[in-house]
Amino acid sequence: MNQDYIKPDSWSIIEEGFDPSRVKSSESLFSIGNGAMGQRANFEEHYSGDTFQGSYIAGVYYPDKTRVGWWKNGYPEYFAKVLNAPNWIGINVFINGEQLDLNSCKSLYNFQRELNMKEGWLSRSFRATLENDVQVEVYVKRFLSLELDEVGAINYEVTPLNYDAEITFQPYLDSGITNEDTNWDDKFWDTTNVSHTNNQAFIEARTMKTNFHTCTFMESKVFISNKPILVEHNVKADSNRVSFNYSYPVKKGDTYSIQKFGGYTVDRNHDKSELIEAAKRILKTASGIGFSQMLKNQKTAWANIWEMADITIDGDEKAQQGIRFNIFQLNQTYLGKDSRLNIGPKGFTGEKYGGSTYWDTEAYCIPFYMATKDQKVARTLLEYRYYHLEKAIENAEKLGFKKGAALYPMVTMNGEECHNEWEITFEEIHRNGAIAFAIYNYYRFTGDYSYIPEKGLEVLIGIARFWEQRATYSNDKNKYVILGVTGPNEYENNVNNNWYTNYLAKWCINYTIEQIEKVKAEFSSDYSRITKKVNLTDKELSLWKTVSDNMYFPFSEKYQVYLQQDGFLDKELISVADLSKTHRPINQKWSWDRILRSPYIKQADVLQGFYFFEDHFSNEELEKHFDFYEPFTVHESSLSPCVHSIQAAKLDRMEQAYTFYLRTSRLDLDDYNHEVHEGLHITSMAGTWMSIVEGFGGLRVKDNKLSFAPKIPNQWKEYSFKVNFRSHIIKINVSHDKITFILDGKDSLDVMVNNKNIKIEPNSVVTV
């Protein structure tokens, strides 16, 4: 826990004072990104202390040869590594020849870091006295442009306070970088060209194996007291580094500063022979606009995002800071411009987990993007899976499935599976269901059916085929069973009849059959195209139906609950509350076998099904299942508290709902799990948004209408959020005594509030 480290502030993340042991944590927390690239908050100048260097380019990864203790048939050949890209932010600083290094300076005062979420920039300031007794004041500001997403900008100011001093800025590019995480210490980058002209430099490098071509570039200008000056610069270039030296005799009290533009052009967006040309164009544009104007544009761009995505919380500054941090990081990670990209679990803030895409995207992130962005962003996320359908079919074939059955990967960069724990890779197959659910959810929310006949139906058919083949008939039960799976609760492995998986499988088949019928009736040319392409027969459909109609669900008569899996009641059912604190977190304290045979649940499993399909179950059923399972839940996944918060709110247990909310919203800021140095939990941040909007706000879409059932935690005075619902922008304000709605635009909108229909007229405040 980290509680007093980050200052409460409604719009900024602020760190005061320098603590070397916090450097890696802060590098994560103060990360910046613009959807196309991102970077940890590494210092520009040299730092000899403990640091975790990371700069990442969306979609650029390395297939690291799989490493296991004991090879099992079916393991993927590689694990896609999030790749630390060449460094362009570096600016070494020398004062009278002595290098500025916060780890070795004589003294350091007034260290402050600010991540301004409202405007989208990171700053750092401090006063340092060097071994040579020169005291300098430093102020640095940096951002990655939303407007020009291949470029970032840095303004680095140094003021000698007690002496005149010769100050040298040494901006550089460096492709001699490594990953923290590598299986075999492979070299990931091959530098093909290092060049420079005037005040610009370029390093072309390609990734080994994947052969992504990139150009890392920079351009610098120096100033005295904000006035540009011409300084002769020395250039030093070698096989994977190029640096410029700008030395200047600075008078005591004067500010010597450097503005550096830099970034990446990549062959995803340009021909690989034109990466330098593209870099020159972007540099010309950026320096033409200039640092100050770019910063203004950055503020405007972020204002536009916040206009739609902001959630305000009155009366609880830490909660306010938490939710904005989550919304900010989600927008730094993914903006929906490119269907080849997705939302990595650590975004651009670390390497852990690798890959870019988990089921988190469909299960947790899509609702956020649907409600706070143009609906084409969510459609772009769906399309990502459509483009991977062929690979998903190949994945399934590798596991022995046939005839177009599709198993989407657990972790992927390009559609191929690249995770290698058998109990997860091969058995955590429920991910397939979340992908189908997202298609349903997208249509339910946006009303845009066109996606299904155009693309979605093929995905659904591949998934339904998988479930039909994966279910097997038990003579003993006289039912179809699904054996050997891992559910969302990864603290159970290779179980039989995980209720959530079985339920999802049945639902997927039924939903697919319904969509086939609807497409057949309403989009006949799509129907012909698809059935021909995938060779779908009535016989196959009838087989699906047999499986779905006869699916087995473990149920306890005694407790009147669905069982998480066969045999769950054989466990020693000691609640988490009765477990000594010394045993927790169990994933750090217990060996794996002990966890597996315990009843403890890592994250919502049966309750995840109740979350997805809440209209299939009564409130009484929800309550029974919540009361049965939550007491065994250790919430050791970042994706756990949000679902529980939403359900507690639904059950009117606001204290519990609020506790869960806090745990999810400040998970990283307060470093609950002692791991923020590895990067942020990006995908779970969307769960925090859901906790407020779906949990406290009670937002649902029912029969093509928005529905609300707003509640408010006692600890808050008031909160508000906005939703983009089928081109209606509606803002809702909830306080303890009233709910108000404001609708943008021209058309009125009927919404349900606590089950009553309310007509909201545009541009007027409606109070309930």
Next chain:
Amino acid sequence: MNQDYIKPDSWSIIEEGFDPSRVKSSESLFSIGNGAMGQRANFEEHYSGDTFQGSYIAGVYYPDKTRVGWWKNGYPEYFAKVLNAPNWIGINVFINGEQLDLNSCKSLYNFQRELNMKEGWLSRSFRATLENDVQVEVYVKRFLSLELDEVGAINYEVTPLNYDAEITFQPYLDSGITNEDTNWDDKFWDTTNVSHTNNQAFIEARTMKTNFHTCTFMESKVFISNKPILVEHNVKADSNRVSFNYSYPVKKGDTYSIQKFGGYTVDRNHDKSELIEAAKRILKTASGIGFSQMLKNQKTAWANIWEMADITIDGDEKAQQGIRFNIFQLNQTYLGKDSRLNIGPKGFTGEKYGGSTYWDTEAYCIPFYMATKDQKVARTLLEYRYYHLEKAIENAEKLGFKKGAALYPMVTMNGEECHNEWEITFEEIHRNGAIAFAIYNYYRFTGDYSYIPEKGLEVLIGIARFWEQRATYSNDKNKYVILGVTGPNEYENNVNNNWYTNYLAKWCINYTIEQIEKVKAEFSSDYSRITKKVNLTDKELSLWKTVSDNMYFPFSEKYQVYLQQDGFLDKELISVADLSKTHRPINQKWSWDRILRSPYIKQADVLQGFYFFEDHFSNEELEKHFDFYEPFTVHESSLSPCVHSIQAAKLDRMEQAYTFYLRTSRLDLDDYNHEVHEGLHITSMAGTWMSIVEGFGGLRVKDNKLSFAPKIPNQWKEYSFKVNFRSHIIKINVSHDKITFILDGKDSLDVMVNNKNIKIEPNSVVTV
């Protein structure tokens, strides 16, 4: 399969003709060992083709840092690697300056290799023509002395056939060796000293981390036509190699030969400062005896082993060859002289699996050693586990068990667990039961109860404690259950209530309670000592009894069989016979998840329990279970066919029993699994012995009496084996029309033959 590669011969393994693609397989098959060291049949002279170099010293291993894809809490820090030791067999040969290398010579004729099992030596002969057109005849013989188990001897003869030639022998020692199997390419050996005096050389080297000190040594003499000659030798020594050059102008038709003695002294047997002195002593002894006399002594030593251990089969030379190969290899691997050693699954023939000790020792090997050696050998094997009890308690503590509960390791060199697949390491806990069963089995066979009060009872108490803690109470079943295990059938992971494990757990507890009572009544001072040491209370015993009395066993009313585990009947029960051959072996054709949810059984699981505890079940029950499980058994473990052979014989299904027998006895000779190049399946060889003695011979011990129920496969005319039963040596001969017994010694012995008591007088043939 390899069927025509090894010539049928009743006492030798013979390979004729040279096939470079077979070199690695033959290196395994022709391996030699003497219990203290062993080596693959690598060529003495340089070989530039594909080879797998291996020379191993019993008990000398390297703890290779664990490598996994995803670390799980509880994984051991290292995996004990069988360690390729410095090479002492090397003799490079130069003919007129050209190196003899079977991979590059101009032509090669009459290549023959023989492993003479009767006399315990390996020979190789060939005619080679070199690029320089000199044709030589080579004959090499080598053995590792049983009499002096630190030393081996080589006689290497070269005869130039068509020209006079300058021939150079270059005997060498080399510690610059590597392992094929290494996780991180660590350096395993640190050479501390290379020295030589006269015709002797020594390399002292210690293993990294484990710090085993060894001295590898050699001494050489050269001869012309068997007459010793003095040849000035050049010495070449560097940091990890020392070689002598013996060049001599040899007349066409004369035989130039070298005798080389070499081996290892290790600090397990000598003070580490005296390894060279010890090596000098052993060289002095060996060269004093001389090659020819040592070879004669070797024949005598092997004759003594065969006198007791031989099994003859008349009318089936391949079966005869197979069983002798198995008996020979077991004796090469372990001779029971040192309770710090054990029987590695690959013996001294390869690196695979690492470690020296699996449950194979107790479950498969002990019966062989009990019946064919002095009974103290089996006791030594039991003591090995006694000396590891403290480590077994530590292993259990690492997994959360307390109060002296002991979990013996899955794989070990020194008592510490060093295997790292969670589903095996943490969950294949039935191994604990085999260790208790071996104590029972030892007493049953030998009648030596003293081991139990002296040592065994402490082991039993540790094991019983483990089972009591590992079983948990299921409110749902109102029984004790054992959740999350892997049974002997490793094609099921993390299952609940594996019948074999539950049955063994109950038996262990009951047997331990009985022994506690017996020791209390009959060995009161041992009882006091032990109960005080382990702090055993009546309350604890009553808790054990509750668990044992209320243990749950999955049972099918419909099939009237115990179920391998909960949920087994939910599987698609398609028999192996109905599975397309293209799917087999499933461990190469199917992904792991598919194997797990299939009904296919790797090796006896429920039937392993019926084997251990056959007197608990009727023949009808055995038949029912055999008929239920065998059809789903793929026998993809080398330990599978033997148990099935024994049970098929018991059920009078001799054709099936014989088929299983063939599969186990020539598994390596015929290379059924295409993996003999990795080494031999040593521990399963004991299963082959059991197939004949317990299966066909029907040997049991019942009420302190030997009992036989002999049968004979149609394919055989006659077979015989010997058993050392409580100092009675009895030989039994079985043909289709009669059974004869011959008893050594002075005292008569009552045995049961087909349930009738027969008194056998010594030194007379009794025919039944």
